[in-house]
Amino acid sequence: xxxxxxxxxxxxxxxxxxxxxxxxxxxxxxxxxxxxxxxxxxxxxxxxxxxxxxxxxxxxxxxxxxxxxxxxxxxxxxxxxxxxxxxxxxxxxxxxxxxxxxxxxxxxxxxxxxxxxxxxxxxxxxxxxxxxxxxxxxxxxxxxxxxxxxxxxxxxxxxxxxxxxxxxxxxxxxxxxxxxxxxxxxxxxxxxxxxxxxxxxxxxxxxxxxxxxx
Numbered sequence: 079x080x081x082x083x084x085x086x087x088x089x090x091x092x093x094x095x096x097x098x099x100x101x102x103x104x105x106x107x108x109x110x111x112x113x114x115x116x117x118x119x120x121x122x123x124x125x126x127x128x129x130x131x132x133x134x135x136x137x138x139x140x141x142x143x144x145x146x147x148x149x150x151x152x153x154x155x156x157x158x159x160x161x162x163x164x165x166x167x168x169x170x171x172x173x174x175x176x177x178x179x180x181x182x183x184x185x186x187x188x189x190x191x192x193x194x195x196x197x198x199x200x201x202x203x204x205x206x207x208x209x210x211x212x213x214x215x216x217x218x219x220x221x222x223x224x225x226x227x228x229x230x231x232x233x234x235x236x237x238x239x240x241x242x243x244x245x246x247x248x249x250x251x252x253x254x255x256x257x258x259x260x261x262x263x264x265x266x267x268x269x270x271x272x273x274x275x276x277x278x279x280x281x282x283x284x285x286x287x288x289x290x291x292x
Contacts, residue, residue: 090282094281094284096281097285102281102284106279108132110218113138114137115138117139117141118139119142119219119220120142121222121223123143124144124149126156126157130156132218133160137162138217139164140163140164142163142166143170145167145169145199169201170203170204171229173201174201175200176201181195214242218247219243227250228257232266238273240270245287245290246270246275246287248288249285263283277289
């Protein structure tokens with residue numbers, strides 16, 4: 079591990095501590111100007127923990143992506159009586175494809191092998207997902223997809239898809255990836271600014287959020 083990586087790992091650990099100090103899971107990630115008519119998309123829904131908090135607070139319209147059937151089925155059961163929740167059993171990526179995910183709870187990923195089983199899942203592009211759900215303007219997009227966020231956001235910036243979202247909340251992942259995530263994150267941040275977004279909060283490689291300058 080390089081000196082740069084070691085120094086950044088220390089900084090990330092500090093940011094995690096600050097996140098919990100500030101009670102970020104109960105403040106920042108739910109602190110948006112939403113209402114019952116708002117549209118919220120959750121990429122990497124897992125078992126619906128975050129989107130359930132959003133629904134309890136705002137009673138909005140939810141669109142949730144989760145590629146792993148076991149987790150998807152939990153949400154089907156959890157939200158079966160809520161007609162404002164839309165679920166899609168796919169992953170999201172920079173191309174339509176099938177790929178392997180290595181299961182490890184809420185850290186399941188295509189990037190790092192672990193002791194869990196391998197599962198083949200379907201991935202779709204953001205433009206296909208928006209078209210399938212007939213969405214043109216989404217109030218909040220949350221991205222927590224275990225390393226796929228770099229390719230996804232690069233694709234969304236290149237294809238001008240970020241314009242469909244008023245707020246984008248991102249968890250950039252750092253550990254276990256084999257590319258320069260520091261530089262790629264910085265380039266994505268610059269791309270968001272160039273597309274007319276302003277950062278509203280930032281805990282590096284923990285959570286950060288961007289708001290469209292309407």
